[in-house]
Amino acid sequence: MRPGEASMESEAPAGFSEKLAGSAHRRQSLRLWLRLFSCATVVEKRIRNWLESEFGTTLPRFDALAAVERRRDGMTMSELSGAMMVSNGNATGIVARLVEDGLLVRTPDPEDARVTAVRLSPKGRAAFARMAAAHAQWIDEMFTDLTEDEVGELLRLLKKLRLSVEAHGTSP
């Protein structure tokens, strides 16, 4: 185990060890998954902490504003629930609070007047713009030791990984 390795694997999903894996290929795949997961976890944790300390907000609230921000003409609750799936947020409750706080406003859905959609208020738009700029800057700062080429290579390899998962990950 090289220096730094212990700390790097310590936030992997609990106590996996390389001996669990039989073949060399399998061992490398498992190591890759643990490292990928630990990278995503540590970055997400910092973003959650900073959203709280810098803006007094949560990742699900930020995610909701980000999803609505892309849709100037409003977004229905079911669309928003779908977009927020990964945050494990209760979209209805989160939206209700954002409306109370004046960041979102309810609006008739342009496609179906019986459906309520939400959009950003001017206050919500301004608040989100500040948070999104800070969020982008935090990430840029965290990744600063990677060269442009390395970022590009990671983008390429992670895309290939994602496509592999989609092609081979439909059933065990």
Added chain:
Amino acid sequence: MRPGEASMESEAPAGFSEKLAGSAHRRQSLRLWLRLFSCATVVEKRIRNWLESEFGTTLPRFDALAAVERRRDGMTMSELSGAMMVSNGNATGIVARLVEDGLLVRTPDPEDARVTAVRLSPKGRAAFARMAAAHAQWIDEMFTDLTEDEVGELLRLLKKLRLSVEAHGTSP
């Protein structure tokens, strides 16, 4: 946007778009974070689903067994809570259920008789061995389109990313 890109970004944390980011460097960092997060999310979701469908268990239960498996002489509850942090699991409740199910047994902590530790029962060890083998195989299968070199390169670059985050991610 290239083919496949929309689907790949669709599980990113809600509705980020490239226009949020100013400079080219910052845009690439944000894209990398969204892609990293979406890769980790999609793999984790599949593992959760398969643990449920193939073994009728959950990721926090699997994580708890994996953490305990590494410690033949037992693991205290506080050690286990730390190891399971990323699963957002309630370690106490999960362990109580695993004891009820006969997969874990309570044992005196070798270092301090006043502290209770847990270890795998023979049944728990056998069950975990089956799950861990399947888990490694699922991951190997999902990543199968990556060459050995690409897996190695991802391991290297993600390690560099992790070290960058640790060096620059202590405060916003």
